[in-house]
Amino acid sequence: MGNDFVAKTLAETAKAIEYSVFANQYAEKKGFLQRIDPRVKLLTTLALLIVIGLTNRLSVLLALYGGALVLAAFSRVSLGFFIKRVWVFIPLFTGIVALPAVFNIVTPGKPLFTVISFMSPHTFGPFHIPQHITITIQGVSGVSILVMRVAASVSMAVLLVLTTQWIRLLKALYVLKTPEVVIMILAMTYRYIHLFLRTVEGMFLAKKSREISDLKMKEEHGWIASRLGVLVGKSYRLSNEVHLAMTSRGWTGNPTLMDDFTINRIDGLWIVITLAVVILWIVFR
Amino acid sequence: MENNCVFELRDVSFDYMENVHAIESIDLKIHKGETIAILGANGSGKSTLLKLLDGLYAPNKGEFQAFGSIINETTLRDKKMAREFHRKVGLVFQDPDVQLFLPTVWDEVAFAPLQMGLPKQKVTEVVSEALTQLELYHLKDRAPYHLSEGEKKKVSIASVLTLDPEVWLMDEPTASLDPRTQGWVIDFILELSEKGKTTVIATHDLEIPHVATNVCYVLGQDHKILVKGSTHDILNREDILLQANLIHQHRHVHANVAHTHKHWHY
Structure with missing residues (x-):
């Protein structure tokens, strides 16, 4: 059990490091979204x-999700990686949370099919269980919309993050x-997340x-707690040292950053496409 | 204070949290254009002394003068004064992971000139120049955690080079570096010296003073200055070096004869 725990933590730490490197590789590829100015990308x-x-x-949600897949392909993001990244966690959890809403207990409506039938309806305090528990068309529709909305939103956000270097995204902000x-x-x-990830990996190794x-x-729990303490101590010492290093190079509490963005024709094209989507939605909603 | 005196410390002490003594009763004078080594074992107070010279700490006791002005808590709180001071004095920290706190090499090297209020066009110029000079331009978009230790050290140096400070403070500049990068750092220190920059190097590596400095201060393990003198004289004082924990003695086998003598490795 102990070794499993250590091995799992090691594997997860390594995976987190690997993911950050891997994700950065997508941002450096010469795909469609990578060519878009980060400010334009953020706003669109x-x-x-x-x-x-x-x-x-x-x-509309399906079309937008499809659009996200097309964009991923044009941006040289592996579709397998992209779909897994989007679907494994958030929409799946949303689906589980929203699942009761497909039944007539939560969403009354036209039955799609009956799951279970009782001899008679039951009432338990404030809860009423109908004689037939069915999956309703309205329930399925509501849950599908919710799941697809989350999937499409997460897809857009993931695409933005995958195709933009973190620092350029920050500069756009x-x-x-x-x-x-x-x-x-x-x-x-x-x-510093990277530095601490390596420290954690070193501790476990x-x-x-x-x-x-x-x-x-x-x-095992005691060891983890003590390492967390060590990490907090290290982080505190490091923050003091980093502050000194910043002060040494002129930091007085007012940051000055630099941007080097330029708008190109491809940005114009992307703005037109996004505006077309927004206008179509306004016209046909 | 003499005209060409850059730093003067008179009976300066500094404690962390009131009872942890870092340096005690330090008297020190550094003149313009000198290349000085502050030698001492781990924990002797070298790094603290450099941070004090960089105006990051103010002395708890004694007097610290830099460029003819007294430096204390009050002067360091004055933002204009602090900025002017740091334009003249640059510190290369021992650990590049402390110094390199921004996501890309370019941002890191641009940090100091931007904080100093240089126009953005000028910032671009000085950053490109520093990166080209240190052969780092191809790494400009890389994140510091993707660099080797040698590259990180070079970026740390570039991040100070953009200010072109009059005084360079370097904390253990060759620690954790491979021999080629160590050689590069020593060459860089020699270049600074040739350009007439004032350089103060805190180290326990006796190779650096041997090849790059004329004057040494030795900090003892009691956090006081043990001795000051010419590099040649200090490096020949085995008793002092042994007392300061800068050299050691252990058994050696030369041919078939084992014997013990005091020495250091480089």
């Missing part, structure tokens, strides 16, 4: 997210008037290299 993604959030038509101190905090957090027999669960 926001516009598409608003359309996705406000639409109640499954066909900066240009769009996000407070500079927020940008600095985000940038530094991203920078050091433990594994000296482990002869499995530890009991309680001992």
Whole structure:
């Protein structure tokens, strides 16, 4: 059990490091979205997210999700990776949470098919169980819309993150008037997550290299707690040192950042496509 | 204070949290254009002394003068004064992971000139120049965690080079570097010296003072200056080096004869 736990943590840490490198590789590819100015990409993604959030038509959501897949393909993002990344967690969890809504207990409506039939309806306090528990058309429709809305939103957000270097995304936020101190905090957090991931990996490897027999669960938890303490201590010391390093190079509490963005023809094309989607939605909703 | 005196410390002490002594009763004078080594074992207070010279800490006791002005808590709180001071004095930290806190090499190297308020066009110029000079331009979009230790050290140096400071402070500049990068760093220090820059190097690596400095201060394990003198004289004082934990002695086998003598490795 102990070794499993250590091995799993090691594997997850390595995976997190690998993912960050892998994700950055997509941002460096010469695909369609990678060529778009990050400011344009950020604003158009926001516009598409608003359309996705406000639409109640499954066909529109499916079309937008399909559009996201096409964009992923044109941006040289592996479709297998992209679909897995989008579907494995968020929509699946949303689906589980929303699943009761397909039944007539939660969403009354026209039955699609009957799941179970009782001799008579039952009432338990405030809860009423009908004689026939059915899956309703309205329920399925509602859950499908919810799941597809989450899937399409997550797809757009994932595409934005996968095809834009983190620092360029931050700079786009900066240009769009996000407070500079927020940008600095985000940038530094991203920078030091990697350092701490490597520290965590080192801690687990050091433990594994000296482990002869499995530890009991309680001992394992104690070890984890002590390492968390060590990590907090390290993080505190590092933050002091980093602050000194910043002060040494002129930091007085007011960050100054630099942007080097230029708008090209491809940005114009992407703005036109996004505007067309928004206008079509407004006209046909 | 003499005209060409850059730093002067008189009976300066600094404690962390009141009871952890970092440096005690330090008297030190550094003149313009000098290349000085502050030698000491781990924990002797070298790094703290450099941070004090960089105006990051103010002395708890004694007097610190830089460029003819007194530096204390009050002067360091003055943003204009602090910015002007850091334009003149650059510190290369021992650990590049402390110094490189931004997501890309370019942003890191641009940080200091941007904070100093240089126009963005000028920032682009100085950053490109520094990256080209240190042969780092091809790494400009890379994240610091994707760099080797040697590359990180070079980026740390480039991040100070963009300010072209009058005084360079370097904390253990060759620690954790491969021999080629160590050689590069030593050459860089020699170039600074040739350009007339004032350079203060804190180290326990005796190779650096041997090839790059004329004057050494030795910090003892009691956090006080043990001795000051010419590099040649200090490196020949085995008693002092042994007392400061800068050299050691252990058994060696030369041919078939085992014997013990004091020495250091480089």
